[in-house]
Amino acid sequence: MADAQNISLDSPGSVGAVAVPVVFALIFLLGTVGNGLVLAVLLQPSAGAWQEPGSTTDLFILNLAVADLCFILCCVPFQAAIYTLDAWLFGALVCKAVHLLIYLTMYASSFTLAAVSVDRYLAVRHPLRSRALRTPRNARAAVGLVWLLAALFSAPYLSYYGTVRYGALELCVPAWEDARRRALDVATFAAGYLLPVAVVSLAYARTLRFLWAAVGPAGAVAAEARRRATGRAGRAMLAVAALYALCWGPHHALILCFWFGPFAFSPATYACRLASHCLAYANSCSRDWLRPQQWECFPDGRGAKLPASAAPTPDGLDLPVAITHTSQTRDTASIVRIGN
Numbered sequence: 001m002a003d004a005q006n007i008s009l010d011s012p013g014s015v016g017a018v019a020v021p022v023v024f025a026l027i028f029l030l031g032t033v034g035n036g037l038v039l040a041v042l043l044q045p046s047a048g049a050w051q052e053p054g055s056t057t058d059l060f061i062l063n064l065a066v067a068d069l070c071f072i073l074c075c076v077p078f079q080a081a082i083y084t085l086d087a088w089l090f091g092a093l094v095c096k097a098v099h100l101l102i103y104l105t106m107y108a109s110s111f112t113l114a115a116v117s118v119d120r121y122l123a124v125r126h127p128l129r130s131r132a133l134r135t136p137r138n139a140r141a142a143v144g145l146v147w148l149l150a151a152l153f154s155a156p157y158l159s160y161y162g163t164v165r166y167g168a169l170e171l172c173v174p175a176w177e178d179a180r181r182r183a184l185d186v187a188t189f190a191a192g193y194l195l196p197v198a199v200v201s202l203a204y205a206r207t208l209r210f211l212w213a214a215v216g217p218a219g220a221v222a223a224e225a226r227r228r229a230t231g232r233a234g235r236a237m238l239a240v241a242a243l244y245a246l247c248w249g250p251h252h253a254l255i256l257c258f259w260f261g262p263f264a265f266s267p268a269t270y271a272c273r274l275a276s277h278c279l280a281y282a283n284s285c286s287r288d289w290l291r292p293q294q295w296e297c298f299p300d301g302r303g304a305k306l307p308a309s310a311a312p313t314p315d316g317l318d319l320p321v322a323i324t325h326t327s328q329t330r331d332t333a334s335i336v337r338i339g340n
Contacts, residue, residue, distance in 0.1 A: 024076055024079065024278070027282055027285050028072055031068060031069070032072055032073065038062070042058055055136055055139075056119050056139035057123075059136060059139040059140065060139065060142075060143070063108070063143045064109060064113070068284040071102065071106075071284050072284055072285065074098065074101050075098055075101050075102045078090065078098045082172065088163060088172040091163070092163040095163050096162065099157050099172075100154055103154035105284075106192055107153050107192050108150040111146040111149060111196060114200055117199060117241075119139075121203040121204075125206070125207065153187075156184055157184075160174060161175060189252045189256060193248055196244075197241070201241055244283060247282060248280050250272075250275070250276040250280075
């Protein structure tokens with residue numbers, strides 16, 4: 001997104017001129033359908049999850065789907081236009097608004113992922129003591145804080161971009177001088193990528209460490225069941241953390257390389273920038289198509305995630321204790337945890 005130009009290095013008949021619309025169309029289609037399904041499941045009146053203490057995860061997943069859907073609907077079509085058209089056709093206001101929304105939703109997604117990782121850590125490590133903290137009211141406050149911080153961090157991008165005339169063409173390009181652009185791009189990398197990834201990695205690492213250590217004297221069968229559940233949890237956690245890091249990492253790496261390393265404009269670097277943008281945008285649609293079963297291994301205090309035989313004896317371990325049989329409604333509600 002940084003240093004985005006409307007000057008295409010592709011000829012109309014090139015591979016890029018064909019591939020770009022196809023890739024962006026797939027991202028738009030998968031993201032709209034996937035996030036729409038998440039919203040439909042979470043917002044159906046029969047779910048009845050909003051008044052339960054354990055529904056904080058549902059609220060965070062809902063917020064993540066809203067941010068992703070806003071990005072897909074409001075930003076992807078215009079970014080596709082940037083890469084396929086020679087000129088910007090939508091005026092200065094839309095130029096500013098689109099890039100503001102790109103970074104607003106990026107920050108909202110990354111901060112929500114960090115909040116989810118902390119929420120999951122508390123649910124697994126302190127399931128009883130965290131129930132008073134992990135309430136829908138506090139989750140809504142956290143979501144409000146996420147959007148407030150996202151708005152504050154993304155506000156500079158309202159003036160970062162503007163329209164300029166390039167011959168007979170109007171382009172949507174960065175309008176700041178290099179020093180200010182470099183400072184904001186570095187700050188965006190630190191606050192919008194490095195910090196959330198660090199929080200997510202630390203929270204999931206501590207959660208996995210606790211799960212592996214919390215075997216207890218429940219017997220060999222219980223230990224093996226817990227290890228299997230831990231393995232599923234590990235794969236889900238790594239997928240959540242790695243997906244965001246891998247999708248957005250190349251984008252930020254290219255921006256840093258542009259400012260601090262050799263970065264000559266050429267068809268090759270243009271292709272790398274385009275690929276990094278597509279990968280970053282794909283993050284908003286890929287989460288929704290992960291296996292919903294991955295969320296069954298995250299205890300949230302509402303239902304059984306381990307077999308009853310795996311319950312630890314009173315040995316001081318604060319392992320999730322909601323290991324009794326749950327109602328069909330709550331088992332069904334656990335299926336919706338597919339967002340991140």
